[in-house]
Amino acid sequence: xxxxxxxxxxxxxxxxYDPGSVALLAPLGQPSLRSVCKPxxxxxxxxxxxxxxRMWIPNLLGHDSLRExxxxxxxxxxxxxxxxxxxxxxxxxxxxxxxxxxxxxxxVSPCRGLCEAVRDGCVPVMSAxxxxxxxxFNCSRFPHGPELCIPATGAREGRTEEExxxxxxxxxxIICDVCSMAAEGESEIQENFCHSPYALxxxxxxxSTVGRDxxxxxHARSRILRWAGGGAERLQEFGSAMVYGALWLQExxxxxxxxxxxxxxxxxxxSAGGQVDGKQSKDGGKVEKAASVGWFLSLAQAxxxxxxxxxxxxxxxxxxxxxxxxxxxxxxxxxxV
Numbered sequence: 001x002x003x004x005x006x007x008x009x010x011x012x013x014x015x016x017y018d019p020g021s022v023a024l025l026a027p028l029g030q031p032s033l034r035s036v037c038k039p040x041x042x043x044x045x046x047x048x049x050x051x052x053x054r055m056w057i058p059n060l061l062g063h064d065s066l067r068e069x070x071x072x073x074x075x076x077x078x079x080x081x082x083x084x085x086x087x088x089x090x091x092x093x094x095x096x097x098x099x100x101x102x103x104x105x106x107x108v109s110p111c112r113g114l115c116e117a118v119r120d121g122c123v124p125v126m127s128a129x130x131x132x133x134x135x136x137f138n139c140s141r142f143p144h145g146p147e148l149c150i151p152a153t154g155a156r157e158g159r160t161e162e163e164x165x166x167x168x169x170x171x172x173x174i175i176c177d178v179c180s181m182a183a184e185g186e187s188e189i190q191e192n193f194c195h196s197p198y199a200l201x202x203x204x205x206x207x208s209t210v211g212r213d214x215x216x217x218x219h220a221r222s223r224i225l226r227w228a229g230g231g232a233e234r235l236q237e238f239g240s241a242m243v244y245g246a247l248w249l250q251e252x253x254x255x256x257x258x259x260x261x262x263x264x265x266x267x268x269x270x271s272a273g274g275q276v277d278g279k280q281s282k283d284g285g286k287v288e289k290a291a292s293v294g295w296f297l298s299l300a301q302a303x304x305x306x307x308x309x310x311x312x313x314x315x316x317x318x319x320x321x322x323x324x325x326x327x328x329x330x331x332x333x334x335x336x337v
Contacts, residue, residue: 041070045073047096050177055099059097076096086153088121088122090153111144111150111152113151116139117152119133119139176252178249186325192299197226198226200298200300202218203221204294209253211253213248213253217245218246246307247298247300247307295315297311297313
């Protein structure tokens with residue numbers, strides 16, 4: 001899965017970073033309109049798995065609605081599939097669905113170097129099919145410096161210690177693609193429950209980072225809602241049927257996940273009398289926290305012998321509401337998948 005890391009955002013070489021002073025690129029062909037943050041719609045296929053969930057509208061191409069951005073972006077899916085450059089998706093999404101950061105008042109443009117790298121890699125492919133590099137992607141309109149911009153992958157040589165520190169701060173703004181906030185998360189679980197081969201209501205014994213992923217080990221009190229494509233009739237205690245032993249959040253080491261944040265889980269555990277430790281996981285990863293506190297709802301699929309999360313929601317309402325929500329899920333007439 002392609003992950004767009006904001007740790008690669010190029011920052012101006014200044015002694016201090018003031019987000020309000022960042023020069024932001026106005027949408028192409030538009031006056032300086034006030035931008036607003038919107039969730040990236042599932043219909044915007046070009047930017048699936050990009051590593052963030054919210055975008056600015058108008059975007060940097062002047063599309064003033066999500067529908068327009070989705071319709072116009074669809075034409076560029078074939079170019080991404082040609083693999084003419086490793087940053088093609090990163091470049092296109094920085095324009096069609098620019099990442100929304102709370103620190104900034106508008107979208108951040110791609111760096112000129114990113115544009116030129118993708119252009120030079122993809123123009124031969126486009127030319128073979130009779131298409132020129134479009135004027136709306138004219139690289140001269142993108143900053144060469146010193147403004148904040150999205151650089152090409154690997155263009156980090158010569159970064160100062162101050163710049164790296166700010167890059168790491170921005171990195172903490174990325175929400176993992178499968179993680180959900182309360183209201184939208186409940187609707188996502190509802191909508192995708194029947195299409196998921198695995199669904200669980202679980203507490204966590206531990207969360208550890210193993211390589212680039214996070215490993216979630218459920219507590220014995222956890223409960224299966226769907227298993228191997230079967231419906232609610234296969235409900236049983238988690239410990240008696242869970243042969244996988246863990247769930248995996250792919251690329252979870254490079255993004256944040258509401259409810260899994262170490263400080264938040266530690267605070268919750270301490271207030272509820274739970275335990276937090278720093279032991280080593282059996283896979284050799286560092287255990288960030290271990291706490292049997294709070295419920296999570298998760299959807300998953302089996303990939304290469306692992307259960308990989310596709311949705312994860314930390315339940316923030318009461319036990320009664322949770323039981324009611326679970327009943328609504330298991331009563332769904334789901335076909336086997």
